Amino acid sequence: xxxxxxxxxxxxxxxxxxxxxxxxxxxxxxxxxxxxxxxxxxxxxxxxxxxxxxxxxxxxxxxxxxxxxxxxxxxxxxxxxxxxxxxxxxxxxxxxxxxxxxxxxxxxxxxxxxxxxxxxxxxxxxxxxxxxxxxxxxxxxxxxxxxxxxxxxxxxxxxxxxxxxxxxxxxxxxxxxxxxxxxxxxxxx
Amino acid sequence: xxxxxxxxxxxxxxxxxxxxxxxxxxxxxxxxxxxxxxxxxxxxxxxxxxxxxxxxxxxxxxxxxxxxxxxxxxxxxxxxxxxxxxxxxxxxxxxxxxxxxxxxxxxxxxxxxxxxxxxxxxxxxxxxxxxxxxxx
Numbered sequence: 001x002x003x004x005x006x007x008x009x010x011x012x013x014x015x016x017x018x019x020x021x022x023x024x025x026x027x028x029x030x031x032x033x034x035x036x037x038x039x040x041x042x043x044x045x046x047x048x049x050x051x052x053x054x055x056x057x058x059x060x061x062x063x064x065x066x067x068x069x070x071x072x073x074x075x076x077x078x079x080x081x082x083x084x085x086x087x088x089x090x091x092x093x094x095x096x097x098x099x100x101x102x103x104x105x106x107x108x109x110x111x112x113x114x115x116x117x118x119x120x121x122x123x124x125x126x127x128x129x130x131x132x133x134x135x136x137x138x139x140x141x142x143x144x145x146x147x148x149x150x151x152x153x154x155x156x157x158x159x160x161x162x163x164x165x166x167x168x169x170x171x172x173x174x175x176x177x178x179x180x181x182x183x184x185x186x187x188x189x
Numbered sequence: 190x191x192x193x194x195x196x197x198x199x200x201x202x203x204x205x206x207x208x209x210x211x212x213x214x215x216x217x218x219x220x221x222x223x224x225x226x227x228x229x230x231x232x233x234x235x236x237x238x239x240x241x242x243x244x245x246x247x248x249x250x251x252x253x254x255x256x257x258x259x260x261x262x263x264x265x266x267x268x269x270x271x272x273x274x275x276x277x278x279x280x281x282x283x284x285x286x287x288x289x290x291x292x293x294x295x296x297x298x299x300x301x302x303x304x305x306x307x308x309x310x311x312x313x314x315x316x317x318x319x320x321x322x323x324x325x
Binding site for chain 1 (some may be wrong): 264266268271272276322
């Protein structure tokens with residue numbers, strides 16, 4: 001998986017010099033696959049002022065089975081407070097601590113890392129849309145929970161002339177699976 | 190919580206307005222910072238003519254209806270199957286309502302399936318099916 005810093009350095013170099021030769025690719029420790037990703041991004045974005053922080057991946061570049069790096073999502077008081085304010089959920093149960101000293105949170109708060117499972121690492125082309133979402137919540141969530149999250153490309157297909165990509169995400173707490181998620185995206189190109 | 194759990198029971202309805210501030214906050218929290226959500230100037234030039242709310246932000250409204258209906262069991266375990274039917278624009282008023290579709294008795298568990306829909310003034314924008322396990 002092409003790491004963000006390496007992508008950014010290489011892509012910015014290419015923008016400045018318009019020259020990413022294979023010898024430089026070696027110097028930057030790019031393998032052929034990463035070199036192709038950067039080169040494709042550069043050619044697609046040529047002439048655009050837009051900055052790219054991470055590789056923008058087109059439908060044909062995605063590989064079913066491709067796994068994204070794991071990351072941690074910590075459910076903090078701050079995140080929960082901001083989330084509740086954002087969706088205007090005023091239920092007192094989410095603002096208080098129970099008699100075991102725990103603050104339960106709405107399970108749907110997992111939506112906050114659903115995009116991150118892939119968007120932390122790659123960008124979809126502008127105009128891509130979220131078509132469907134499935135969640136299976138297996139346990140309650142509380143402030144203080146540290147979740148380990150990992151996404152992968154579960155499927156991609158063409159339907160009615162449109163490209164769809166399915167990202168499967170699993171979240172674990174203390175090595176137990178606590179969430180399964182399937183996100184279907186209309187990947188615009 | 191609902192007093193009566195039977196097929197056809199209507200769930201409590203809620204209504205919320207989509208504000209740019211809420212969209213911006215959701216974008217920041219989720220990392221989904223595409224221009225169509227947070228850049229009104231960019232969005233004005235698209236087919237939508239205005240910024241759009243994240244579909245998963247509305248999933249929060251659906252979850253709120255489910256908690257109001259079923260209480261703690263909804264927080265313990267459940268499923269949601271959501272279809273994003275139409276884009277939701279900033280400033281739209283969204284009403285969320287649903288009903289119990291099916292009840293299955295599985296030993297000590299009563300599995301309740303509900304359909305919940307978010308509507309703008311033109312019609313459905315998000316449709317969800319959700320299951321929650323209650324004690325039988």
